[in-house]
Amino acid sequence: DTEVTQTPKHLVMGMTNKKSLKCEQHMGHRAMYWYKQKAKKPPELMFVYSYEKLSINESVPSRFSPECPNSSLLNLHLHALQPEDSALYLCASSHGPGAVETQYFGPGTRLLVL
Amino acid sequence: DQQVKQNSPSLSVQEGRISILNCDYTNSMFDYFLWYKKYPAEGPTFLISISSIKDKNEDGRFTVFLNKSAKHLSLHIVPSQPGDSAVYFCAASGTGTASKLTFGTGTRLQVTL
Numbered sequence: 001d002t003e004v005t006q007t008p009k010h011l012v013m014g015m016t017n018k019k020s021l022k023c024e025q026h027m028g029h030r031a032m033y034w035y036k037q038k039a040k041k042p043p044e045l046m047f048v049y050s051y052e053k054l055s056i057n058e059s060v061p062s063r064f065s066p067e068c069p070n071s072s073l074l075n076l077h078l079h080a081l082q083p084e085d086s087a088l089y090l091c092a093s094s095h096g097p098g099a100v101e102t103q104y105f106g107p108g109t110r111l112l113v114l
Numbered sequence: 115d116q117q118v119k120q121n122s123p124s125l126s127v128q129e130g131r132i133s134i135l136n137c138d139y140t141n142s143m144f145d146y147f148l149w150y151k152k153y154p155a156e157g158p159t160f161l162i163s164i165s166s167i168k169d170k171n172e173d174g175r176f177t178v179f180l181n182k183s184a185k186h187l188s189l190h191i192v193p194s195q196p197g198d199s200a201v202y203f204c205a206a207s208g209t210g211t212a213s214k215l216t217f218g219t220g221t222r223l224q225v226t227l
Contacts, residue, residue, distance in 0.1 A: 004157070006157075031213060033213075040220075041219070042203055042217035042218060042219055042220060043158065043203075043215075043217055045214060045215070048213045048214070050213065055213065056213060056214065088155065090157050090158070091157075092157075094213075101146075102148060102160055102163055103148075103160075103215060104160055105150070105157035105158045105159070105160075106157050107156050107157045108155070108156065108157045110155060
């Protein structure tokens, strides 16, 4: 089973709203990732969590706040977003840091900021 | 600086024929390469990978070839099926940066009847 789930599937929010994206995996993976994908572009890495600790932040604006409550869950808290933040937000997981490994992606959350 | 390049934005192939998708990279530190398939508004689905110690990896209809000296990899799909129509991304990671995947820009494959 290589399933990563994400909720919600779609989200529309205003620039003053606070919302959260949720990601879950039950594969025992110890690394989890957030990516952002704009139309006709490849996924861009935002954050990496390794053993529930933030290990990589790709200079993401502070209006995006990641959280890893436990090894199966990854959240992305959104606050005061801009219309240009509208994109497909993808979560991924992999076995763990160290050796080269495959990342498995969830279906994504399609975000629209008005 | 595009370290992973897919120079063909689109490819059209007839059903039953071979599809060949190409990918070039510039970073000699990359040592693990993956291919993902993506349908619109869905997450990428892992297809096949190859380590730099190999030059070929096969899984069913999918074969990936790696030419390290040319910094080039290709994905062969034989026979192509209409359900293969999607965008294909190649991705690469390197020793010490295993958590970071660098993606190519994608190739849209259309398999026609």
